[in-house]
Amino acid sequence: MTPSDLLASLAAGLASVAGYAAVLVTIMLVVLVAAVVRYRARKRAAVNTEHVPIPSEPAPAEGDIDAVSWEQRILAFALELRRSASRQRVHQVIAQKLPLLLGVERVWVVARVGDRRQVIMSHHGDALGVNPLISGDGEWATFPLKISDRAIGILGVDIGQRTLPPRTRRAMATIAPLVAESLHTLDMISQLRELSSVDQLTGCATRQSGLQRLQAELTRAHRASREVAILLLDLDYFKSINDRFGHHCGDAVLTAIGRTLLQTLRVSDIRCRWGGEEFLVVLPEAGIEQAKRVAVTLARRIAETLTHCDSARISVTTSVGITISSRDDEDPDVLLARADKALYRAKTDGRNCVRILLRDPAATPASFSAQPTASAFLERRDAQRTDRRQHPGFGRRKTDVTEVAGPTPPTEAAGPDTDVRSTPA
Numbered sequence: 392m393t394p395s396d397l398l399a400s401l402a403a404g405l406a407s408v409a410g411y412a413a414v415l416v417t418i419m420l421v422v423l424v425a426a427v428v429r430y431r432a433r434k435r436a437a438v439n440t441e442h443v444p445i446p447s448e449p450a451p452a453e454g455d456i457d458a459v460s461w462e463q464r465i466l467a468f469a470l471e472l473r474r475s476a477s478r479q480r481v482h483q484v485i486a487q488k489l490p491l492l493l494g495v496e497r498v499w500v501v502a503r504v505g506d507r508r509q510v511i512m513s514h515h516g517d518a519l520g521v522n523p524l525i526s527g528d529g530e531w532a533t534f535p536l537k538i539s540d541r542a543i544g545i546l547g548v549d550i551g552q553r554t555l556p557p558r559t560r561r562a563m564a565t566i567a568p569l570v571a572e573s574l575h576t577l578d579m580i581s582q583l584r585e586l587s588s589v590d591q592l593t594g595c596a597t598r599q600s601g602l603q604r605l606q607a608e609l610t611r612a613h614r615a616s617r618e619v620a621i622l623l624l625d626l627d628y629f630k631s632i633n634d635r636f637g638h639h640c641g642d643a644v645l646t647a648i649g650r651t652l653l654q655t656l657r658v659s660d661i662r663c664r665w666g667g668e669e670f671l672v673v674l675p676e677a678g679i680e681q682a683k684r685v686a687v688t689l690a691r692r693i694a695e696t697l698t699h700c701d702s703a704r705i706s707v708t709t710s711v712g713i714t715i716s717s718r719d720d721e722d723p724d725v726l727l728a729r730a731d732k733a734l735y736r737a738k739t740d741g742r743n744c745v746r747i748l749l750r751d752p753a754a755t756p757a758s759f760s761a762q763p764t765a766s767a768f769l770e771r772r773d774a775q776r777t778d779r780r781q782h783p784g785f786g787r788r789k790t791d792v793t794e795v796a797g798p799t800p801p802t803e804a805a806g807p808d809t810d811v812r813s814t815p816a
Contacts, residue, residue: 502544593649601663620682640700
């Protein structure tokens, strides 16, 4: 290759490289210009945004504010109902808060939840226990109280000479179920409490409930300087009844004994199933003479109680141990241990008898007649008030049978076969 050809090829290569370089520079210039333009556009948009006023949200209308307040008041009423743990408090919330919530003067509720009829009145002048729908004056708007599509009562709202606003009627669709649910819940709680504190076979208090009530009576007696009589009863040869006639007949005997205790004792007395065939009886404000009369009467009436089971007629006798609390006796365990010792002596002395063990044996004669002289038997409840055991009604336990004719004062004289002795400590 001649020098001229070499120079020509070198010039051609340089020309091609220069062309590529020019293209590359052009592309870079275009990208740079585009970046500058985009940056200026963003900056201009940011400046314009700073000067544009942000529109404020429109204020809620007065009706909307009132609707929110109305919903909050309904929610507060529902929460107060839910927090109420007693029947008295629920009745108070309904009677006081509901009229203010609805803007009326009077409301009432008539409901039957379980076996209890409840009447709630918001006006102090209304007669308690009277159905205002039947005997009440005024005009009422009524709303059903339902639980699981089952009507349990009626809620009445006083409307006077005007009708309820549509908003109030719509709210009652929420308020009425809340009231029904609260009453139903309280009834369930009451039933559970009764199941836990009442022996379902005999209708007496359970051992735990009896201990709690005994402690309360001892505390009250200590404050008032009163005596409390404690009786422990044990049915004689009860195991032979189960072995001979069967446990279902033994249960029938226990049920009959529980009914006898109910008919004999005062309302203020405590009757408790202490063990299998043992019963604890607590006589508040009763001394030794009253306790002897009660023990003798109980022993006689238990012996007279006949239980018909299958084709058998079963009767049973009882042994009784008695002790009396002194002023400084506040420990129920000490008193129960003393009564248990007296009961053990009654069992070892041949059963079907009464034995007494006091803290100070010198305070009681070593022996006395089985026919105690009559003395005042204190009754703490109002004598003019109808005994709840004479008829079924509010506060009546399901275990209290309807054929109970009422309590019989334990004033009858003891029979000649009743053996009552004081046991030395």
